[in-house]
Amino acid sequence: MKKIELLEIRQVNDALAEMVALFRVELRSYKGIASKPNAEDGREEMKEYLLAGFPVFAATVHGEYAGYVVCRIESEVVWVESIFVREEYRRQGVAAALHGKAEEIAASYGNDTVYNYVHPNNHRMIEFLRKRGYTVLNLIEIRKPYQNEKLTQTITVGEHEFDY
Numbered sequence: 329m330k331k332i333e334l335l336e337i338r339q340v341n342d343a344l345a346e347m348v349a350l351f352r353v354e355l356r357s358y359k360g361i362a363s364k365p366n367a368e369d370g371r372e373e374m375k376e377y378l379l380a381g382f383p384v385f386a387a388t389v390h391g392e393y394a395g396y397v398v399c400r401i402e403s404e405v406v407w408v409e410s411i412f413v414r415e416e417y418r419r420q421g422v423a424a425a426l427h428g429k430a431e432e433i434a435a436s437y438g439n440d441t442v443y444n445y446v447h448p449n450n451h452r453m454i455e456f457l458r459k460r461g462y463t464v465l466n467l468i469e470i471r472k473p474y475q476n477e478k479l480t481q482t483i484t485v486g487e488h489e490f491d492y
Contacts, residue, residue: 330389332425337374337384343393344386345371351412358447359492360480374398382409385429387422397426404437406430408444411453423456448483448492 337344348370356363377384383399395413399406408430413422430442443466446453468485479491 332422333388334429335386337386340371340374344374347396347412348374358449387426395422395426397430399430399433406434406442408442
């Protein structure tokens with residue numbers, strides 16, 4: 329097993345900006361949108377998280393950045409704003425270490441859960457969370473379609489169907 333180290337991030341670097349850009353590409357793919365990573369956008373997004381005071385941790389394996397987690401804390405409730413692991417480091421305990429850090433932060437506030445934002449068709453993440461005991465659907469986010477948005481899927485929640 330590879331040794332995973334977690335680092336608290338206080339400023340953006342190129343490796344972190346690249347991972348944020350890759351995360352955005354992956355998220356768009358869940359909606360059927362092909363895109364290329366934009367490291368400058370990744371850098372700006374991470375700067376916003378850090379300026380807002382969100383705890384950010386990166387996982388390294390043998391000194392290489394393998395993944396990151398961004399937590400948002402509201403009224404002592406911890407939300408995983410984003411979590412990402414580079415493809416070559418998946419299924420090696422990196423996500424578990426990062427998510428475990430979020431759980432550790434939640435425990436420091438006396439809470440025994442973390443709230444997670446997940447796309448409904450991000451099956452890998454949903455399965456990862458289920459294995460960690462996250463089986464309660466808390467809220468769903470509903471909005472009107474954007475102008476000219478092409479919705480290609482439907483998701484059923486209970487007896488309701490939603491465009492996605």
